Amino acid sequence: MIYTKDESERILESLQDDLLVTDVSGTITKVTHTMKKLYGVENDELVGQSVYDLEKAGIFKPAVTPMVKKNKKRTTIIQTTNDNKKLLVTGIPVFDDNGDLWRIATYSHDVTELVNIKDYLSEMEEEMERVLYELNRLRGQYLQEYGFIARSSTMKRCLEMARQVADVDVNVLLLGESGVGKTQIAKMVHKESPRKDGPFIEVNCGAIPETLFESEFFGYAGGTFTGSNKNGKVGLAELAEGGTLFLDEVGELSLNNQVKVLKFIQEKEFYPVGGRKSKKVDFRLISATNRPLEKLVQEDKFREDLFFRLNVVPITIPPLRERTPDIIPLIEHFVQEFSEKYEREIQLEKGAMKLLSEHDWRGNVRELMNVIERLIVTTPSNVLKPEDIWMPNKSTDQQDKFSFQGSLPETLASVEEKIIKEAASQCRTTTEMAEWLGISQPSVVRKLKKYNIK
Template sequence: MQDDILVTDTDGIILKVSAATEGIYNMKSNEMVGRSVYELEKEGIFTPILTPLVIKEKRKITLVQTTNTGEKLLVTGIPVFDANKELVRIVSYSHDVTELLNMKKYLTDIEDEMERVKSELELLRNLQFDSDGMIATSIKMKKVLQLALQVAEIDVNVLLLGETGVGKSHIAKFIHKKSSRKDGPFIEVNCGAIPEALFEAEFFGYEAGAFTGANTKGKIGLAELAEGGTLFLDEIGELSLVDQVKILKFIQEKQFYRVGGTKLRTVDFRIIAATNKDLEKAVEEKTFRHDLYFRLNVVPITIPPLRKRSTDILPLIEHFLAFFSKKYNRERSLDEGVIHLLLTQEWKGNVRELINLIERLVVTSPKQLIEIEDLPNQFRKSFTDVTSVDETNRTLNEILESVEKQVLIKARKRYKTTINMAKALGISQPSVFRKLKKHKIE
């Protein structure tokens, strides 16, 4: 066993010790077995002793013990009873001072983080979970939302940048909800989903009889619907150069004509645009107009991919697991192994991919506890690569140890610090420290 375990009878005679105990008390196990803990205390091997306290109280006791080398140990003694409820053994285990010091550092870091959060409370008071799944646990995401709040009350053009699925539309809605235009409409235009031939008619609207197949009463365009609110141009990088010219003129003048119309119309709106493309590169390649780029890029906000805000993954999993369980009336929970596996994924589809997976698991899982075998093939593959073994060659404990080591290695590479690893893996920082030491991971 990797832990320090010591077993005595009710007279304090040591019956068994684990190998780890030798290093802690600087004595060989055969020198300890058969001796009394009372004698060892008198010799200064360790003090105080737990045995008399456990015998007296007949319950679990924890105290701080000092060894002959001056180390401080947090020692816990547990009583063991026989079938007649008679006390027959006392089992004790300890944690050395290194783990305690790391625990203290961890708590200090938490206290510092709490103070920082308190100082930002007035600004971030509205940043809570909602049905849109707005998660702001990581420092990077909090900075994004803080900047979004700062620009929300000012009618300045905002350009949201980030990979597909990071939540650009959620941030756009967030800005709208926190702005003075919150009571106005939020009109989303997917520039990549409207065919070029139909874009002008859909965006600006058209008059009756403007073209063959047109509605006989005409149609109000998306731009006109945004009166008094926010116009969100999603996937702006997909617009053709011809449509870019029209959008630029519209943004500059906030005036337009419907297709087939002669009446100049004016609309009051706030522009938010978004793209997953590198617009600077597109400008250099002359596939995106530089004047439109500079018009949109007044306040750029880059939303980090999920793999770079790893501390948001677990809260997102928990939030959407609860959300979809309630939505579909199917109470579901995730096995610890599933959680650890999801925390180590690349999430190329970002938050959208994670949401889709959680919804799929809630809907398709036949039992309350979702386990590894319930995951789609592409997620199970990384687990299978680690655990596929000839069962005659390795025991279950050896397989689990191997899996734990692989998870820790991946987490170490991705999260760097033990504090970030602990947050991502859902365990304490001292536990991470101990496991790294056990597996000899630098």
């Protein structure tokens, strides 16, 4: 079929796209009837005009024609009109029979709405980043509210788990060394639970003598013992009504008392010593221990059935030596806290901070807190120096002994290698290592290569 000129015009006019054709010089030779809607200029006024002049007049910018003329290939740009519309404009080169550029056809889509949506989404992304930052900041404040400073990922995961189970009346077993903060986490779970308005009853299973545990825990009826209160005594278990019962150091319970505690946990009912009437208690149970309960079960020192009752949701709190990013913030926190408490303005020298941050802290946060308190009240000046610091639990090997490895250069190299390995194990990046060691990042890279440390 052969198209006539009139047919070609009709086909062009039927296109949904806004089409504009120029010659090589940029003079408009043809436009579709929809161009007025885009540029606000009558179609017959556009034909014969130069796109360069229209661009200078601000009708649109930039013009795609010169780009196609230069590159001689299909080119797409975002164009802005005089009334701030956003157009997606594509210019296509048209060649004659000799392969020379003859015409440039451009078609346009109004994408103002899409661009606005894109800008809106960008603004929303920025807002989300801001909200996330605020959320993390508030979360940090929330954690400090309960006495926690958590910069390390391990401690953050531990606290998130505690927060997650707080709303559910499930038994929680807190595991970890002495001084890591098991009691504080138990209190946090209680305060974030639906039982927050009820009592938090802490029972230190290791501090109550075995022979007195039953009467202290379950109470006793009047006249049960010689010299006892004639009206009897309410036990710790009964005091937990409507709240949380926290069994601290649960691994210290004797096998005999373990049986009694297990029955109480299962039935939430007990008889006071010497009593004939049972009492029911509604409570949420949290337990804690620094002992390896699974090993004690294997050694028949802890009842397996009680272990399974306690170990519904275990949360292991990492020791301070495994959460080194928390050490310096904790030091700063306790320095500020005890400086305010004892009304002393104490500053730490860099060397003192380094010495404290490198200590092994076998007593964990409790030891750190006690040491900082002692230093605040005993430091003779307002500046805490390295010589003011003495760690009573630091081993003799650490304080006094030094093993020579051959010559002095060999010994120094051996010590340096150990330090670099320790830094590599504690830090995630060479930049972090450099800051920790007080050297440049290129020096860290060279030393890692020197000692073949991955």
